[in-house]
Amino acid sequence: MSNSVERAMRILVELADGPSTISELGRRLDVHRTTSLRLLRTLEEQRFVRRTEDGRFQLGARMATLAAAALTGLDIRGSAARHLRDLGEATGQTVHLGALEGDRIVYLDKVESRHAVRMYSHIGALAPLHATGIGKVILAHLPPAERDALLGPEPFARCTAGTLTDRASLDADLDRILRRGWALDDFEHEEFIHCVAAPVRDAAGRVNAAISVSAPSVVLDRDGLLGLTDDLVAAADAIGEELGWRPPRTR
Template sequence: MSNSVERALRILVELADGPSTISELGRRLDVHRTTSLRLLRTLEEERFVRRADDGAYRLGPRLAALAAAALDGLDIRDSAARHLAALGDTCGQTIHLGVLEGHQVMYLDKVESRQAVRMYSHIGALAPLHATGIGKVLLAYLSAGERDDLLGASPYPRYTPNTLTDRAALDEVLDRTARQGWALDDFEHEEFIHCVSAPVFDAAGRVAAAISVSAPSMVLDRPGLLAHTEDLTSTARAISEELGWSQR
């Protein structure tokens, strides 16, 4: 990469943190003022930066348009694939990627377990929001009104003795999920399958999807499942970052 291109890119990265003057940019990038001015004028002509009345430079509209086009072109499944595979290699259990589809969860991708006992779930399958880890995560970051629209009135369908069918009890779990950053499906959809799930955020900070680690009880007990929570949430953050999310 040429020095000029590298310096221009570094200027854009610096301006992403906030407006800066020519002097400030030159000092931070360790380049002469005239070099900074030459690069900024070129970037300004192409509308990648703009100079405000106070003399400070800011990111320009053309860069915003390019960023929007790049984000629109991101595919959650493609962005997540290698991260899901790595998580599957790490934990050896079934990995799911799910999104909201109407009033249900739809599985977008799946990494099969290395265990002899396999789950019958498949890509494209639908599952209930209130009784799955992924569903709880998708609900947890919504307002009460948005939850109303998706869930309707309780009681909700019961799939196992552990299914939460009451709205107040479900809201309590969803609020805890939002605070801790992950959800537990405690044998609520299938009697012998439990999972932990974590949110995937998009560039606007909205929950775009969720991922989960699932296992049959005869393969992995509760402490063993929860031991994967850190790897799960770390993977979810990595996918979120690929979608343009930033924790700042």
Template sequence: MSSSVERALRILVELASGPATISELGRRLDVHRTTSLRLLRTLEQERFVRRTADGRYRIGPRMTSLAQAALEGLDVRAAASTHLHDLGAACGHTVHLAAPEDGSMVYLDKVESRHAVRMYSRIGAPAPMHATGVGKTVLADLSESERDRLLGDPPYPRCTPNTRTTRSGLAADLAETAERGWALDDFEHEEFIHCAAAPIRDATGRVVAAVSVSAPHMVVDRNRLLALVPDLRRTATAISEELGWPGES
């Protein structure tokens, strides 16, 4: 990369955090004032930056439109693929990527377990939001009225003896999910399968999908499943960052 291109990119990165004067940019980036001015004029001509009335520079409209176009063109499955496979290789269990659609969670991608006992889930298949870890990560991000619109009136369909079918029971679980930042499917969807799930956020911070690790109880007990949560959450964070999420403030 040429030095001019590198410096121009560093200027854009710096201005992304807020407007700055030529002198401020020079000090932060250790670039001579004349060099900064030359680069800023070029960027201004191309509308990547704009000079304000007080003499400072800020991100310009062309940069904003490019960023928006890039975000709109992102594919959750494509952004997540490498991260899902890395998580699957590290833990050895089934990894799912799922997103909400028409009141259900739809599996977008799946990394198979290395173990002989495997799940019957398939890409494209729907799953109930209230009874799955991936679904509860999405519901935990919504208001009560939005949840009611998606789930309808209780009692919610019972999948196993552990399924939460009442509004109050599910609400308590979702409050805990929101507080700790991940969800647990405690044999609520399938009697012999438990899973942990973490939310995937877009550039606005909205939960748009979820990643989970699932395993039969005869392969992984509760403690070993919960031990995977830190890696699971790091994976969800990495995917979110691919989608433009800036992270926790």
């Protein structure tokens, strides 16, 4: 790749975080101001960037067109497949990809556990939002009005003795999920199956899907399950990046 092409791409990546001046871009990319200006003028001519009224540069209309075309061709199941397989291999447990469908979640993909004792589920199956790890992690990231519409009136349907059937208990759990970045299904959907789930963000940062690692309690105890959360969150973030999500950066 030529230096000019690489620098132009780096400029676009930097501008994705917000408008910048020529000097700011030069410092961050470690290139001379005249080089930055030359590249920016070329990008501006092609409408990849535009100049704001205060003289800074930001992404232009052509970038939005390209982004829309790229996102149209993205398939969450295809984007997630490799990461699900890797997570299944690393943990040895059942891995699911699920998404919001109406007022429930639907399992889009599954990697089977390598243990003889495993949970029963299948691709295309529907499950409740309030009683599953995937459902709860999606609920936690929804706007309050949308959450209210999906949940409806309490008490919520009881699946097991551990199901959270009242709104106060569920809301407290959703707050914990937002703080720590993952959800725990503590035998709330099936009597002997617990799971952890993490959000998958799309290009706009929305959470309409999630992945989970599930295991029977006789195969993996609570501490062992919680020990998988770092790998789980890393896999969910990697899928999000495949879909166009960019994690926040600190400078």
